[in-house]
Amino acid sequence: MLKLLVNTLAKSFYQQHAGFFLVGIYILFGVVEPSQLMGYQKALLLSGITSPVGMAIVFTSWFLYSLKVLFFVRQKLAEAQYSYVRETAALHVNMQLKLWLKLFLVMLLPIGVYVVLLIVLSFKYHLFWSALSIVFVFTLLCVILSWLTFRSVTFGFLKRERRSLSTGIQVKRPYFSWPIFHLLNEQPLMLLMCKGLSFIFFKGMLWMFADADTDERVVLVGLLASVLCHAVLIYSLLKFEISYLNFVKSMPVPVFKRVFNWLLIFAIILIPEWIFAMMASHSMLYTFFTAFLFGLASLHLMLTILNIVKLDMDRYLKYLLFFFFIAMWAILVHYGLLFSVLLLVSCSFYYLQFFNKTDLKAITE
Known part of the structure; x- marks a missing residue:
């Protein structure tokens, strides 16, 4: 069972977050000369163990990464294709905990490598x-992740009744805000994780x-690292539109208005990043x-890209990798503004011309 979980959950996690790991690898190994790499790595490690502030930053980053792993596992276990995982509930409690502990050790491997070096x-x-x-913090994280997943799988069939508190005040939500409210109501943890990693x-x-x-x-490179953290978030927003807002295609809503709605959604989502950029600039x-x-x-x-690849996550990540290198080149040669304008115009043109010609809902079903 462990091999099956690793080949499905763990492998899928690393594939879907390839862009995130790419940025991390660049920060850790690509920002200095090869001759300075060892000294740079040693300085980073020492800064994390020689002061309380450094250790707090290290532990916070571990906590955010662990939340991301937990959210991913729970999201996958809710899908029908992972229903076989419920069979593990028939095992003894200790066996279940050991199984999930071994899985999370694999998924926390990037942290585990630095744990060994720090020790x-x-x-x-x-x-x-x-x-x-x-040792204590890393062990505690692994145990908590294992226990929470064990509880979710074993007692997930028990549904708690939710009572909503009504204030009697009704607020009209504009159409463009529906995807944002979807994130706030249905996927707050993913949104929080995305913003936390973006800030880091x-x-x-x-x-x-x-x-x-x-x-x-410097500001643009930092923003590039931040926007790549939103890759899964954009995937979730498009899935929401396909599942619940696909009817808009049959309504007399101009396509350019839909483009404007998406740009407005992006502008709202990136408000924290705009604040960072204003302070940094x-x-x-x-x-x-x-x-x-x-x-x-x-x-x-x-x-x-998601529309072009028809929500194929593997191809989506490959295109993002290509975008990362092109964007880095454009930024380093001072073509950031020109690159941004050309990218925005070309993507808007593609939306106006081709988005209505592809029925992604039929493909995903």
């Missing part, structure tokens, strides 16, 4: 309390290039305007 450095520099804290990667980029904080390219309007267009264009491109 080795802690003993080398006689930071025994740091080593003890690292954005600030991480700014800290790495602190000596060039006035360069607009030191109120320079040109830099902020470029970052604003780049964020909208990037999310619009994700939507366009």
Whole structure:
């Protein structure tokens, strides 16, 4: 059973979050010269074990990553194709807990590698309390994830009655806001995880290039890392539109209005990122305007790619990898604004011309 879970859940998790791991690998290994790589890695590890602030940052990042893993597993277990997992409920409690513990050790492998390195450095520099804290926190995370998943699988059939508190106040929700309310009501954990990771990667980029904080390219690279964290979020929004808002295609709603609605949704979703960009750009309007267009264009491109590949996640991630390298090149050669404008115009043109010609609902069903 463990091999089956690893080949389905764990493998699917790493495939769907390839863009996230790509940005992480770039931050850890691609931002310095090869000759400085060992010193850079050692400095990062030491900063995480020599001060309470550093350890708090490390533990917070582990916690956010663990939440992401837990959310992914629960989302998959709710799908019909993973109904076989319920058979594990017939096993003894200890066997179930060991099974889920081994699965999460595989899914937390990126953390596990750094746990080993942090422990080795802690003993080398006689930071025994740091080593003890690292072991305790990592073990606690694995045990909690295993226990929560065990409870979900074993007692998931017990549905608790929910009582909604009515205030008597009715608020009219505009059409464009429906996908946003879907995220807030149905997938708040995914939204929270997305924003948490976005903040970490954005600030991480700014800290790495602190000596060039006035360069607009630093802001755009940080924003690129942030928008890539929204890849699964855009996938969820498009799935929601296909499942619940597909009827709009048969209504006399102009296509350009639908494009505008999507851009408005993207602008609202990226409000935290706009705040980060405004603070990082030191109120320079040109830099902020470029970052604003780049964020909208990037999310619009994700939507366009999903339509082109017909929601095929594997192909979607391959296109995002290609986008990452092209965007990095455009940013580094000071073509950020031109690249953003061309990307936004081309994606809007594709939406106007081809979105109504493809019935994604029939394909997904």
